[in-house]
Amino acid sequence: MARAVTSRRKLINTTAAWAVGLLIFFPILWTILTSFKTEGQAIASPPIFLGFDWTLENYKTVMERSNYARFLWNSIIIAGLSTIIGLIVAVPAAWSMAFVPSRRTKDILLWMLSTKMLPAVGVLYPIYLLFIKMGLLDSRAGLVVVMMLINLPIIVWMLYTYFREIPGEILEAARMDGATLKEEVLYILTPMAIPGIASTMLLNFILAWNEAFWTLNLTAVNAAPLTAFIASYSSPEGLFFAKLSAASTMAIAPILILGWFSQKQLVRGLTFGAVK
Amino acid sequence: MGQIQLKQVTKSFGDVQVIPPLDLTIQDGEFTVFVGPSGCGKSTLLRLIAGLEDITSGTIDIDGVDATDLVPAKRKLAMVFQSYALYPHMSVRKNIAFPLKMAKMDQAEIERRVNGAAEVLNLADYIDRRPGQLSGGQRQRVAIGRAIVREPSAFLFDEPLSNLDAALRVGMRLEISELHERLKTTMIYVTHDQVEAMTMADKIVVLRAGHIEQVGSPLELYHKPRNLFVAGFIGSPKMNLIDGQEAAKHDAHTIGVRPEHIDVVESDGLWQGTVGVAEHLGSDTFLHIHNTGFGEMMTVRAAGEVNLRHGDKIHLNPRVEEIHRFDSKGLRIA
Numbered sequence: 001m002a003r004a005v006t007s008r009r010k011l012i013n014t015t016a017a018w019a020v021g022l023l024i025f026f027p028i029l030w031t032i033l034t035s036f037k038t039e040g041q042a043i044a045s046p047p048i049f050l051g052f053d054w055t056l057e058n059y060k061t062v063m064e065r066s067n068y069a070r071f072l073w074n075s076i077i078i079a080g081l082s083t084i085i086g087l088i089v090a091v092p093a094a095w096s097m098a099f100v101p102s103r104r105t106k107d108i109l110l111w112m113l114s115t116k117m118l119p120a121v122g123v124l125y126p127i128y129l130l131f132i133k134m135g136l137l138d139s140r141a142g143l144v145v146v147m148m149l150i151n152l153p154i155i156v157w158m159l160y161t162y163f164r165e166i167p168g169e170i171l172e173a174a175r176m177d178g179a180t181l182k183e184e185v186l187y188i189l190t191p192m193a194i195p196g197i198a199s200t201m202l203l204n205f206i207l208a209w210n211e212a213f214w215t216l217n218l219t220a221v222n223a224a225p226l227t228a229f230i231a232s233y234s235s236p237e238g239l240f241f242a243k244l245s246a247a248s249t250m251a252i253a254p255i256l257i258l259g260w261f262s263q264k265q266l267v268r269g270l271t272f273g274a275v276k
Numbered sequence: 277m278g279q280i281q282l283k284q285v286t287k288s289f290g291d292v293q294v295i296p297p298l299d300l301t302i303q304d305g306e307f308t309v310f311v312g313p314s315g316c317g318k319s320t321l322l323r324l325i326a327g328l329e330d331i332t333s334g335t336i337d338i339d340g341v342d343a344t345d346l347v348p349a350k351r352k353l354a355m356v357f358q359s360y361a362l363y364p365h366m367s368v369r370k371n372i373a374f375p376l377k378m379a380k381m382d383q384a385e386i387e388r389r390v391n392g393a394a395e396v397l398n399l400a401d402y403i404d405r406r407p408g409q410l411s412g413g414q415r416q417r418v419a420i421g422r423a424i425v426r427e428p429s430a431f432l433f434d435e436p437l438s439n440l441d442a443a444l445r446v447g448m449r450l451e452i453s454e455l456h457e458r459l460k461t462t463m464i465y466v467t468h469d470q471v472e473a474m475t476m477a478d479k480i481v482v483l484r485a486g487h488i489e490q491v492g493s494p495l496e497l498y499h500k501p502r503n504l505f506v507a508g509f510i511g512s513p514k515m516n517l518i519d520g521q522e523a524a525k526h527d528a529h530t531i532g533v534r535p536e537h538i539d540v541v542e543s544d545g546l547w548q549g550t551v552g553v554a555e556h557l558g559s560d561t562f563l564h565i566h567n568t569g570f571g572e573m574m575t576v577r578a579a580g581e582v583n584l585r586h587g588d589k590i591h592l593n594p595r596v597e598e599i600h601r602f603d604s605k606g607l608r609i610a
Contacts, residue, residue: 172328173361177375177422178349187374191365 028252034245035059042241058246066229068250075225075254077140078215079208082147083201086155089148091197094159095189099168109160112153120150120213131218140223143215147208155204162196163189199265202258209255226251278339278429278462279304280325285334287320287486294320295486297334302430302464302479307456310466311473312483312509318466319434321483325464326432327351339429349378354423355432358439360415362407362422369394369403372421379426393421396455413444420455430462437472449476470510474498482506504606507532513562513575515600522570528601528609535562535577537598540584545591549574551584565590 033050034042041052062068097105127146128137136142166189174188190197212227219228230251233244259266280302287295294317302308310318323329325336327348335344343351354375362371372393376386394400397417407415416436423431433452437445453476456463467473473480474494482489482497482505490502494510501507507515515532523531538547540563549565552573561582565574576592584590601609 167359167361169357169359169361170363172348173355173357173422174363174374175328175348176326176353176355177426178378179374180349183378188363192363 028256031245031248034242035249037242037245039240039242042245043239058242059250062233062243062246062250066232066247068229071224071226071229071251072254074140074219074223075209075227075251078143078147078223078225079205081140081144082151082208083204085144086148086152086204087197087201090152090155090159090200094156094163095185097156097160098163098166099171109157112156116150116153124217128217137218138220138222138224143218143223143225146214146218147211150211150214151204151207154207155200158200158203159193159196162200163193166192195265202262202266206255206259279337280430280462280464281337282325283335283337285324285336286332287317287324287329288332293332293486295324295332298486298488300481300488300491302462305460305462307453307463307465307476307478308481309473309477309479310464310481310483311468311470312489314468315485316483317486318468318483320486322432322434322464322466326353326355352426352429353432354426354428354430355434356416356419356423356436358435360407360419360439362415362418364407367404367406368399368410368418368421371407371418372399372425375422375426389425390421393425396424397421397451412440413448416440416448417451420452424455424459428461430464433463433465435466435468438467438469452476471512474510480510482509500608501532501600502608504530504532504602507600507602507608513577516574517572518570520570523601526599526601529604530602530606532600532602533594533598535575537595538574538576539593539595540576540578540582541591541593543591545593547574547592547594549590549592551586551588551590553586554582554584556580563590565592568592 035058036054036056037048037052038055038057041048097109131137131142134142136145170192171184171188174184179187209225210227212231215225215227216231219225224232230244230248233240233247282298282300284297284299285295286293286297298321310321312318320329324331327343327346331344335342337343338351338353363374366374369390372390373386376389381389394403397420399414399417399421402410402414407418410418416439419436436452437448440448449472452463452465456476465472465476477494479491480494480497481491484505490497490506492500497506497510501510501515504517508517511534513535515534516538517530517532519530523529547568547570549568552564552566555562555564557580559580561578561580561584563576563578563582563584565576568574574592578584603609
């Protein structure tokens with residue numbers, strides 16, 4: 001007998017899902033709400049949820065005080081380029097591991113992932129010194145390279161699992177049909193892998209956009225992206241929650257909008273391979 | 277033209293030799309079936325001929341030309357895969373046209389050939405659909421269509437029917453046989469199903485552990501199996517094999533009698549036993565007999581109308597002229 005899903009159960013499940021969703025979203029919502037409050041209302045106790053005087057003052061101040069456009073541009077360059085370069089490196093790597101595996105393929109995959117198990121701060125010192133030596137400190141080029149390298153294992157893993165779902169016989173059929181390696185990749189593999197490549201690209205872009213440890217430690221002014229922009233509102237002159245919230249909202253807005261429009265693609269990419 | 281010649285071909289994966297030195301010639305226009313239990317190397321052999329696997333040593337000639345080091349595309353062979361291996365993102369038309377496009381054929385000729393194949397295989401109704409929207413049988417037809425448009429010197433089939441249901445399988449079997457009659461092109465067909473092998477082949481190659489056990493026409497294999505393995509593998513239901521005293525009476529280590537060569541008699545049969553299961557197929561009845569005194573259960577093919585039940589005593593007479601004799605090494609005694 002098929003498992004019956006009663007409407008009562010459905011109601012409970014739906015409510016629970018919404019509750020968890022709201023719980024996760026609440027900090028973001030609170031940040032957005034706070035960005036429209038005055039500094040006084042922002043720290044009021046008990047906290048004011050909606051009944052405050054809505055103001056755009058914080059945004060105005062933030063825009064006046066910092067060069068938002070420059071931070072935004074840096075974020076786009078760093079996240080975008082590191083993603084593109086990462087894909088250029090990862091696609092052939094994942095390709096060969098998925099379709100021409102050797103006895104060591106599994107070890108290589110695990111070894112790559114193991115680099116993600118090391119706390120980033122563990123390699124801060126050597127990388128910082130390298131950056132100084134090579135004159136890469138506070139440069140976008142340096143950050144693109146670091147960002148690409150730290151996300152590379154994830155890109156390769158995602159692409160690898162995706163490519164592995166493409167049956168080898170289809171590629172062999174193309175070979176029998178007279179396709180050269182280039183034609184096989186161009187006409188058969190790539191069209192079949194596009195959804196996977198797209199969701200990998202998207203996820204990696206989001207990861208790079210939100211990355212704060214390296215961007216905060218390796219940049220100062222010139223190459224500082226939006227994460228540094230948020231951080232710049234956090235301390236020296238004391239706490240200004242409303243302005244900090246406005247800066248945060250401005251920093252996450254682009255990626256939130258991108259994520260919203262591509263959520264279908266993202267979810268598909270993240271759950272891929274889980275259910276066949 | 278489509279003669280394929282394998283000379284001293286071997287294949288090893290690491291330290292494991294899956295194909296020991298093997299010689300085989302497949303004549304132009306022949307329908308050859310590689311048959312054997314799973315893991316016997318039949319698919320590997322096909323993939324070696326296709327060029328999808330590199331051979332470890334030896335040579336493969338196709339049409340008299342050494343093809344050993346040629347890439348699959350240059351061997352002028354077409355292959356139909358077990359999983360059909362259609363391109364999921366292309367319509368049926370584009371799937372079939374793909375090898376022609378790769379051959380840089382001009383558009384008018386591609387059109388002509390695709391339409392020709394569609395007509396031969398009754399694909400016209402779903403020519404603009406994607407493979408995902410087709411049934412198993414339809415997909416198999418598309419895969420065959422993609423193979424025939426290239427007009428290859430030989431077709432390679434790797435268990436093409438094993439994903440289809442029984443009824444469809446019989447239908448497609450006939451279609452492939454008819455296709456061979458019409459095209460007269462060399463075909464190599466891999467299967468583990470000896471019924472497919474018997475019904476379709478001009479020549480059967482029986483393989484076990486990479487070795488060729490016997491090569492011959494279906495009836496040669498049926499009437500003169502070279503050894504116990506072939507005797508047991510070809511024919512359905514399986515040949516009854518009897519050792520010991522009964523075999524010694526025929527100056528053999530083992531004798532074999534096919535179920536259809538044993539007659540059920542009223543009394544005074546040479547052999548006796550009790551009926552275990554009687555399988556009524558309508559046209560025939562397969563009787564599985566216990567307590568014959570030969571150890572193993574015996575299978576007898578009787579007439580459809582036979583009225584025997586579990587536990588009935590039965591008398592049997594083998595047809596002496598149809599008894600196969602084997603020596604202690606399992607080889608046929610002439």
